[in-house]
Amino acid sequence: MARLPPSSGPASPAPAPVACSPHGRFGPYGGRYVPETLVEPLEELTAAWLAARSDLAFQAELSDLLANYAGRPTPLYFARRWTQQAGGARVYLKREDLLHTGAHKINNCLGQALLARRMGKQRLIAETGAGQHGVATATVAALLGLECVVYMGREDMARQALNVARMRLLGAEVRGVAAGSQTLKDAINEAMRDWVTDCQRSHYLLGSALGPHPYPAMVREFHACIGREARAQILQAEGRLPAEVIACVGGGSNAIGIFSGFLADAGVRLTGVEAGGRGPQLGEHAARFAGGSPGVLQGTFSYILQDAAGQIAATHSVSAGLDYAAIGPEHAALRDEGRAEYVACGDADALAACRFLATTEGIIPALESAHAVAEARRRAPRHGADAAIIVNISGRGDKDMEILSRELGLGGAADSPVD
Amino acid sequence: MPSDSRAHSSSPAATPAAAGFAPFFARARAAGRPALIPYITAGDPTLEASRAIALALAEAGADIIELGIPFSDPVADGPVIQRASERALRQGVTLEHVLALAAEIRRRSPVGLLLFGYVNPFLRLGWGRFAQAAAAAGVQGVLATDLIPEEAAEYRQALAQRGLEPVFLAAPTSPDARLAAIAAASRGFLYAVSRTGVTGAREQVPPGARDLVARIRRHTTLPIALGFGLSTATQVEEVGRFADGAVVGTALVAAVHAAVQRDGPGAAAPAAAKFLRSLRG
Known part of the structure; x- marks a missing residue:
């Protein structure tokens, strides 16, 4: 199959416009519905991301990791x-x-982990449902030498036991969430609670195209x-x-x-x-x-x-x-x-x-x-x-x-x- | 309106919401103490018990009661209030039930009432309908935990139309520019979050809390209540030296729940009253 050169190289200094409004709206959807404590961390993240978009060194490092660590381009x-x-x-x-x-999740994890390091964060927080995002986060945490805590619903821990073991092998702490339905939603609640408590030191590495702007x-x-x-x-x-x-x-x-x-x-x-x-x-x-x-x-x-x-x-x-x-x-x-x-x-x-x-x-x-x-x-x-x-x-x-x-x-x- | 006497059980005001929260803070200030603002989760252990708890709190000296609306995904709350929310939801408690509860409390007491909840149940009812019902119930204001001023245009308009006061959170992480915007959007009072984190009792009033209140004061003359982590008379007294009100939630919810576990729902109101009196030193 055609293996193209790495898809985002240092050759594009002017990044494309972001997909949403400055306040994170896609039409009427999106926005930022969070307790006040999280607004400044989200602003800090937004600023770091926008700066990184036009930072050639950042893009070059990300491209290199995507190609040589993650295995892009995929066939x-x-x-x-x-x-x-x-x-x-x-x-x-x-x-x-x-x-x-084993999944696309690593693309986002590499990008966000580099951002976390750029912001001087020492710790990654993540939620996981199937365990794929948790594994990818634990992986990039190991790669960059960051602490890592992954929240996972207890029901999901039971049905994805191998991924729990993988995360632990990678050095992450997996915290089981017994609240509610014990699945992804409850894991996100718990990750947000951790972040709101430790936002100065930690980056919340959210694993999907969800959550408050800019995620x-x-x-x-x-x-x-x-x-x-x-x-x-x-x-x-x-x-x-x-x-x-x-x-x-x-x-x-x-x-x-x-x-x-x-x-x-x-x-x-x-x-x-x-x-x-x-x-x-x-x-x-x-x-x-x-x-x-x-x-x-x-x-x-x-x-x-x-x-x-x-x-x-x-x-x-x-x-x-x-x-x-x-x-x-x-x-x-x-x-x-x-x-x-x-x-x-x-x-x-x-x-x-x-x-x-x-x-x-x-x-x-x-x-x-x-x-x-x-x-x-x-x-x-x-x-x-x-x-x-x-x-x-x-x-x-x-x-x-x-x-x-x-x-x-x-x-x-x-x-x-x-x- | 400000009065030193704590004559809560005298004749209920005809239009309690009209004057907003100001009189409650004025009264506390005149008495040389912070306004006491207990939080309860409506429907924990039952709606009937919540009514009795609220009336007992008012009788015991609460100035304003935060009536928590249970929500399935309370991301700003620690485990104690999460469990209280779950207990209320298991009984099928809805926002409409809480509005009815507020109206019942209002019929029996002039105590200040603040509805405290997460945005989705409000949205589901619709801002207009919600504001109309909340005003009819006789509450003074609303705090939506996950609604920041930037996202709150419709909400503020709906509340203003009904003479209700939107209370916004100010956090230790909020820079001065945000504090100015939060102050400009708030009516009645501001709620200062004592520390980063979720609700839950702590031993100490965080050292940064006093700084935060001082920073907020540069942007507003509204009263400022401090919450998150307060549980004792000593802490309330300490908070009174720099803030206008003290919110106590988790410790009260835990005390009431323990009494209910031990002695049944009938024990809830006496336990709440006892806890509130303990805060008054």
Whole structure:
């Protein structure tokens, strides 16, 4: 596959305008809904980020780490057997799963960790759902010699036990969160409480395109390399733009990363896939657009799952990384504008898609990414054979092997007796 | 209106909200003490008990009661108030219940009432409807923990239309330019956060608290209440030397919860009154 030179080099002194208003608004969404104590740390972060955007030395260091530490650019792989079997569009996979630590999360973690060091912070705080962001944060903390504390819901710790061990091996402290639903939302609450207490010394390395300004715009930008690479790669491979780009959406960082490369290309359809969980009842899924309404959760105004009284609803998804009650504010704006479309895919379809990609292409996607694969299976045949689509494989499925083994019945004794 | 007598149980004012929070601070100042501002989570242990607690607090000498609206994701609160919020939510307590509770308290007492909550339940009800209901309930003002002046235009307008006072937080991390904006947006009083962190009782009044209050005073003549971490009469007395009010939340919530655990919901109001009297030294 085409391996391009590192996507952001020291050659671009004038950075593109940021994606949001100066107050962090994407249309009506976004903003900064935080206790007063956090405003100054957020201002400090915003200033550091804006300065770093036009700092050639910073960009050069980030590019170097993305290329030589994380493994960028990632391949755009043509899924030959999938395409042959399914008919319709030629399916390409953007292989973020091949990055160091196993998911796209490392892109943002490297960027924010360099910012933290630039601001003189000694300690990184992170939340994690599936554990991928926690592992990536623990990794960059080790890389830069920073302390690291990761908050993780106890339910998530149980279903992603291997990632807990990985974080600890990397030298991070993992703190279990027993409050609420014991998942990503509760981990973010606890991380915010830590940050509000220790904001002078610590940087909160938020892992998705969520939260108060500048996080949604900043996280998007650290993942924009996905879209920039994918656009150049598909042009090289196909000589034309894709008909559609499909990505899963928890908070929405991998999706906004790849979408951002194609936003200006009006002919490219952008599709985000939320977690449909077990069904459409509130509490059984994490489909914010299908079942939610505008509101404020954890610092940002966007679509959220809530009850009639404005309490945040419980969520469910087989994939911990999509199991969250709010969607990143830029996605809400893209949906309002009609620029992107959002659909939901249930647990069972995601599990089946996981098996499909494993057996068809020899690639085991993360359960999060499997939601995008499932939707792409439905959509590819609707396109003509001359069209190409890109599916963002945001992470690899190693971390999900226990769940996959249980749900797909892969454990136990040998498949067939050996004589 | 300022009066030395603590005649809380005399005839309730006809339009309690009209004068805002000023009279409560004036009365405390005239008595040479900080205004006592206890916080309770509405609906912990029950809405009925919360009414009794609030009335008992007023009777015991509270000037203003912060009526906390339970929320599922209270990021500014420590574990004690988080648990109180969870207990209230388990009983299905909503913002509308809290507004009804405020109205009941108001019918029986002229004590100052500040609604204290997170922004999403307010948004869900709608700023206009919320402000109308809060004014009808007879509260003086509102503090939305996760709403900073820059995001508060609609909120301030809705409250102003109903004669309600928006109280904003000022933090140790707030630079002077922000303190000026916070002071300009606030009505009634300002709430100074004694230290970075979440709510929760601490042994000492942080040394930076006095500096913060002094910095705020350069931008406003409004009263300044200090909160986060206060739990004892000694601390309240110390705060009274430089601030106009002292907020006590976590320690009160914990004391009431312990009494309820031991002796049932009926023990809540007496425990609250006892705790408040202990703060008066």
